[in-house]
Amino acid sequence: MMRRRDFLKSSAIAGSGLLLAACAPQAVAPPGVSQSSAPTPAAVKPAALTGTVSYWHTFTSQSEMDGLAKVTKAFKDKYPNVTVNSENVPNSDFMAKFTLAVQGGGKPETTMISSVRLPDMAAMGGLIDLTSRVATWDQRQYLPDERFKDATINGKIYGVPSFAFVNWMYYRADWFKEAGLTPPKTFDEFQNAAIKLTDPSKNRFGFGMRGAGGGEGALIEVIRSFGSPIVDEKGQPAMDRQKATDALRWFSELFTKHKAVPPSVTNDSFQQIMTGFTTGQTAMLWHHTGSLIDVSTALGADSGKFGTLPRPAGPAAHIGDVSYSYNGMSDPKNADADWAWLDHWAQPDTQITFLESTGYFPSSTKVVEDARVQKNPYYAAAIETLKFGGPAPAFAGSSNWGLTVVLPNFQRVLLGEIKPEEAIENMMKGLDKAVKG
Amino acid sequence: MIRSRHQTQRLYDVLAYGVLLGAFTFAVFPILWTALTSLKANADIVTADIQYLPLRPTFQNYATLWAQAGFPTMFLNSAIVTALTVLVCLAVGISGAYSLSRYRFRARAQLLLFYLVIRMFPAVLLLLPIFIALRVLGLYDTHIGLTLAYTAFLTPVSIWILKGFFDTIPPELEDAARIDGCTRAGAILRVVLPLARPGVAATAVLIAISAWNEFLFALMLTTSQGIRTWPVGLQLMVGEYQLPWGLLTAGGVISIAPILLFFALVQRALVRGLTLGAVKG
């Protein structure tokens, strides 16, 4: 009779043998050592490019998918022997899937990269250095330096901008007219308007503040508007305690003191603030150009009910963040074809096609000068913002700092659990930890 | 007043009805709301005043969903993986649970706990090792690979639940069968399993539902070129700036349908239909 102990031992050995075979991890390039794509020789003939290009994206809505389809088709017409295989990844799980691929294999050849995610993706060694390709690129003239700022780390460029989200403000033009108010240009005017337009009896609030996921971005913009940067040019923590506290106090008092914000603020994320604005609950909304079509559809494009404005100017600075969506390379098995795909997105024709489908603001200056953009009254606010606006501060670990330190502390101030001083203290400590480790 | 037995039973029946109707309302109302929402266009969902019944009912959401992004294929993939998972879990679970229920050996209690250990670690952190293992074995993005991942997590569930049911069946019944000439295996097949039918059916339902609705591993271990399953397709509709209530709820309704079918089939087994002569003497 086999002894029980031997039985357990033999099955353990059998099991672990298989395990050991299974656990060889992929080699991961250490961060900071970027892998370059070979510089392109003289332009490769379109017909000469063959093979497949894999592409990860987070497009969701009908209009986005429609735009992608048109862009893909145009690419196929240009490069008949190249096939693009697009993989749609759920937005909230994109980083998880990307991280897994970096560690375990299976990175895409090309990928869509949001400016918020780029530092993290580059830091983990998941993106390819494109500097040499960009330097000799003919579209470069239409893409000024600051459009690459978010994609540049230590002088190396990791992405090519394809479209932009320009932060701006929607406001209920009809309510403003009714109350005889002029649309606000400064923080003081903004606060004034928010208070005047609040009328609980009509279930109306002046400002649809975003106090849940994503709301940390607006707070950081306000902090910068009061004159406190987040990090300096070297990427070291540089928050000004006094100014940041003043900023947080001013912003949170819109809710806690002036009651100009709906009481659901601490659970209001994008979906909720949009609902609030489009169902006539709030008078002003801070978002970006990407939602223009949704707002137009809900309120009517020419109804006169809403208008767009640049964000109001703070006491120390006028902040209007412009974040670009980039396309970059992660594992270019087919480098020239991969680059052709990235190049395609920056072409004016492509950008116009995409603009027509989605309303997303183009990244190429050539396209911005196009009549379709210039003549649209709503886009005026975006064009103006581009004059002073720039990228939000982003560094490896900034997403995490925003979500797990800034946001909960902001919410606690809104709830009255802590004072702005304590919140800023926590945020600064968290910032130190995020940058220095 | 001394109540007759009959009256007491009636009282309990009334109480039971009360409980059931209350719980039923609680359980079904959100589902009903989901179904109603799926019949509204988005403009009728995001409104200042809530619309209860759809004023302009439409099946557009279902049409869009079905036509979009390969839903039928994803359904099929889910069905295959679910079926395989249920089969493996039941086969492996019944044998393991029976052994743990009937036989005593030294590491028994520890072994029972050992089975649970994999569930005690958050799945999100087990992703990477499993991901690597499947890639190395060449099972990434295959039905077998995903099934393997699922069964690793669901076998402990099967074993624990089935053991619980096997424990409630008196061993004397198998002894009686063996005296009549059955082998041990025969006793299991002819005596224990029929008696444990409600338990086995319940386990099968649980496994099926867990596998059918599972999202995280399906997302990480499949791609759209391969065997992407439908929960991933559903999550794809929730974008950074989009939350199409109509589509999402339609997806929810569609997702319940196959499970309901499966459950209806298995319902009969869940009901105590067999009258079993108790062990006498």
Added chain:
Amino acid sequence: MRQAERIALPAEPVARPAWHLGDLSESNHWAYYLLLPSLLLVAMVALYPVASGVWLSFQRYNLLRAAVPSFVGLAQYADLWTDSVFWTAARNTVVWVTVGAGSQFLLGLIVALALNRPRLRGIGLLRLGLLLPWLMPTVVAGHMWSLLLDSRLGVVNDVLVRLGLLQGYVAWFAQAETAMAAVLVVDLWKNFPFFTLLLLAGLQGVPDELYEAAEVDGANAWYRFWRITLPLLTPVIVASVILRVIGLVNAPDLMIILTHGGPGLATHVLSLLAFNSAYTGFNFGAAAAVATVMLVVLMVFTSAYVRVSGVTRE
């Protein structure tokens, strides 16, 4: 092996393949053969990931800083010990698990008892309806409930206002006082059918004769429940409670959709902390430490509960 096993095989020798199930089952190692498939499966696919996860908790492994982990002993745990967010999450987790498991078990039991009554009409439909919440995928259930309880579009708010129970719409997930309760209600809705399903199957297995005999002896309903039903149900109860507790501790899915730990830290739980550390912070070492803490707590709970309930006694 018990004495009862040593019984003579059928007299007539029949020519059968050596691996015939019947013969296999008569061998002295039958118990181990039965265990082999599940043991192999779990050991192969489960053991390595968990072991590597625990091992990772002793390393510093932040994907943003270093491509390979470095051993640091208990440093991750020391960090957790001094982290107030960790303790808040731990406290919230205790509330989440005890109230969650308790409420789900109670409701599941009451419904199962009601469903077990033999003469009710329409019971098939009732049973099906009561199972539906469990059938619905978490992502749909989560978004649906956030719509139901929405402070602007929420039909639950509307109904409560019409019934006069509320003055105005309440932002359930936005207030620290109500957020945890609201998420618990959603989890209750989603998971009580799990208990109902299992407990009902367990109840079906209790022979009527036992009840009849007790009634003849003059026992009332309460006595019958305590002395007959509950003891016989114990194995199923223990199994289902343990599984549900494990699920509550480990799965942040609902929390992510409904509140993401907010407002402030009101609904922040350990599973969410681990998730954030890993997939927002890319700090896999810290995440592994939180996960290992959860693992140890669960192991202690499970072995204690199993021992106290006596399901592995004998």
